[in-house]
Each structure stands twice: as C-alpha cells, then as structure tokens.
Amino acid sequence: MPTPAAPAAPADGPLLALGGVSKRFGGVHALTDVDLEVAPGTVRGLIGPNGAGKTTLFDVISGITPASRGSVRFGGADVTGRSSTARARMGMRRTFQRAQVFSWLSVEDNVLAALEWRGGGGGVLGDLCGWPARRRHERERRERVAEVLEWCGLTAVRGITSGSLPLGQQRLVELARAIVDRPTLLLLDEPTSGLDAAESARFGDLIESLRSEGCAVLLVEHDAGFVMRICDRISVLNLGSVLAEGTPDEIQRDERVRDAYLG
Numbered sequence: 001m002p003t004p005a006a007p008a009a010p011a012d013g014p015l016l017a018l019g020g021v022s023k024r025f026g027g028v029h030a031l032t033d034v035d036l037e038v039a040p041g042t043v044r045g046l047i048g049p050n051g052a053g054k055t056t057l058f059d060v061i062s063g064i065t066p067a068s069r070g071s072v073r074f075g076g077a078d079v080t081g082r083s084s085t086a087r088a089r090m091g092m093r094r095t096f097q098r099a100q101v102f103s104w105l106s107v108e109d110n111v112l113a114a115l116e117w118r119g120g121g122g123g124v125l126g127d128l129c130g131w132p133a134r135r136r137h138e139r140e141r142r143e144r145v146a147e148v149l150e151w152c153g154l155t156a157v158r159g160i161t162s163g164s165l166p167l168g169q170q171r172l173v174e175l176a177r178a179i180v181d182r183p184t185l186l187l188l189d190e191p192t193s194g195l196d197a198a199e200s201a202r203f204g205d206l207i208e209s210l211r212s213e214g215c216a217v218l219l220v221e222h223d224a225g226f227v228m229r230i231c232d233r234i235s236v237l238n239l240g241s242v243l244a245e246g247t248p249d250e251i252q253r254d255e256r257v258r259d260a261y262l263g
C-alpha cells in the first residue's frame with residue numbers, strides 16, 4: 001500500500017472545516033448554513049435523500065462552485081476564494097458519480113497522466129540533455145504508478161484501454177488517479193454505485209487502508225450499510241441543512257434521521 005504524505009493540517013485542527021456554507025441557485029436554497037469538519041486521517045460520511053445538497057456541497061468544497069455565503073478552510077488555510085486547481089495542489093482530490101477516466105488511454109497512462117499535471121520534469125533542456133535527475137524522476141514516477149496499480153488490483157489490466165473495462169474497474173482507475181500523488185483529503189462521490197458486493201467490499205478495504213495511512217476521506221454514499229460500516233463520523237443533510245452529525249451508532253439511533261432518510 002502506498003504511503004500518503006502527512007496530512008497538511010495544523011496538528012490540533014481539522015483538515016477540512018466548513019463554516020456557515022450556503023448556496024443559492026436563483027430561488028433554490030441548495031445549502032443553508034452548513035457546518036462540517038473532517039479530522040485528518042478519518043472517514044466522514046455525508047448522507048441524505050435525493051436533492052439534499054450533497055453534490056452541491058462537494059462542488060463548493062472542491063472549488064467547482066463558489067459558496068454564496070460561508071467559509072471553506074483546508075489544511076488550516078482559508079481557501080474560500082481559491083480555485084479547484086489550487087485546492088488540488090494543496091492535496092484535495094475528488095471522484096465523481098460517473099467515473100471520470102480518459103477512456104482512450106491505457107490504465108497505466110491514465111494514472112501516469114494524473115502525476116503529469118503537476119509538472120516537475122526537467123523541461124525542454126532536461127529532455128535534450130537527458131539529465132540524470134530527469135531520468136531518475138521519470139523512473140520514480142513509473143515506480144509510483146506501478147505501486148498504486150498493484151494496490152488497486154489493476155496490475156493485470158495496466159495495458160488495457162480504460163474505456164473497455166467494466167464499471168467496477170473504471171472506478172478503481174479513477175481512485176488510482178486520485179491517490180497517486182498522495183492527497184491528504186479525498187472526496188468520494190458514490191464510489192460503490194453500480195458495483196457488485198465483492199467490488200464494494202474491495203472499495204471499502206481500500207478506503208480503510210487509506211485512512212490507516214493518514215488520508216482523510218469525505219464520502220457521499222447511498223448504501224447506508226456501507227456508510228455505517230466504514231465511517232468514523234457521519235453528517236446527514238436534509239433540504240440543504242445539516243439534520244444530524246455523529247458516530248454511526250448515534251446516527252442510527254436518531255429518530256429525525258430515521259424519519260427523513262433511513263426509514
């Protein structure tokens with residue numbers, strides 16, 4: 001299992017902290033005064049009925065959509081006004097409800113491409129001169145990709161075109177892309193959607209391994225059993241507001257949550 005970097009958070013503070021986040025789309029109040037924290041190296045679930053605001057909250061956290069009000073702090077810094085690219089450079093990664101991979105690239109090149117965007121090669125001069133440092137850098141990157149492919153169980157299909165893989169493996173490719181340069185916070189949007197029981201269980205194991213290595217995870221997931229099994233804490237959204245927050249036990253016992261969501 002690859003070793004993620006140490007969390008980029010102040011020693012005694014949350015890695016991610018949302019304060020009073022609201023989002024309006026015209027007359028639609030998608031989010032209202034949402035407070036939420038994710039501690040380093042923990043898994044937080046975000047659950048709620050359809051239309052509760054989960055995807056909108058992910059968009060606000062990752063910087064795809066600006067909040068109408070409120071603040072987003074990440075790694076101790078106020079990132080409310082920063083772009084999604086800036087947040088990614090700080091160690092935040094996200095996956096989507098529909099797995100996003102370069103379907104025409106091989107599995108290995110997909111994961112390599114996720115490392116490339118950070119740059120760090122030797123540039124044109126380095127290419128021309130074939131500097132040893134650049135060659136070493138390239139070898140290290142290939143080794144890192146091989147390590148992550150192995151960890152995600154993708155070594156055997158590393159040369160296959162990603163778009164020809166079944167959905168479960170495409171999700172693993174997306175996960176491999178997200179973790180290859182060692183994020184400190186991973187936002188997973190319905191990672192088990194469309195997976196069979198064995199694939200979901202594998203995904204659960206991978207998330208637990210990531211946590212044990214210090215990576216924090218915020219997980220939107222409709223499979224309540226999966227969420228209860230895997231999360232340290234859970235926030236329940238309903239109609240854009242936090243209805244409840246607590247441990248899986250506390251959430252399961254909460255009558256308001258049962259009425260609104262768990263049934």
Ligand SMILES: Nc1ncnc2c1ncn2[C@@H]1O[C@H](COP(=O)(O)OP(=O)(O)OP(=O)(O)O)[C@@H](O)[C@H]1O
Nearest residue numbers: 025028029030048049050051052053054055056057
């Ligand atoms: N771009 C938009 N323009 C207008 N309304 C939007 C937009 N995006 C989301 N909404 C509205 O905001 C509310 C929250 O939607 P959101 O997709 O965040 O919920 P969700 O909890 O992720 O739902 P689901 O579980 O179905 O994915 C809904 O009422 C939705 O219609």
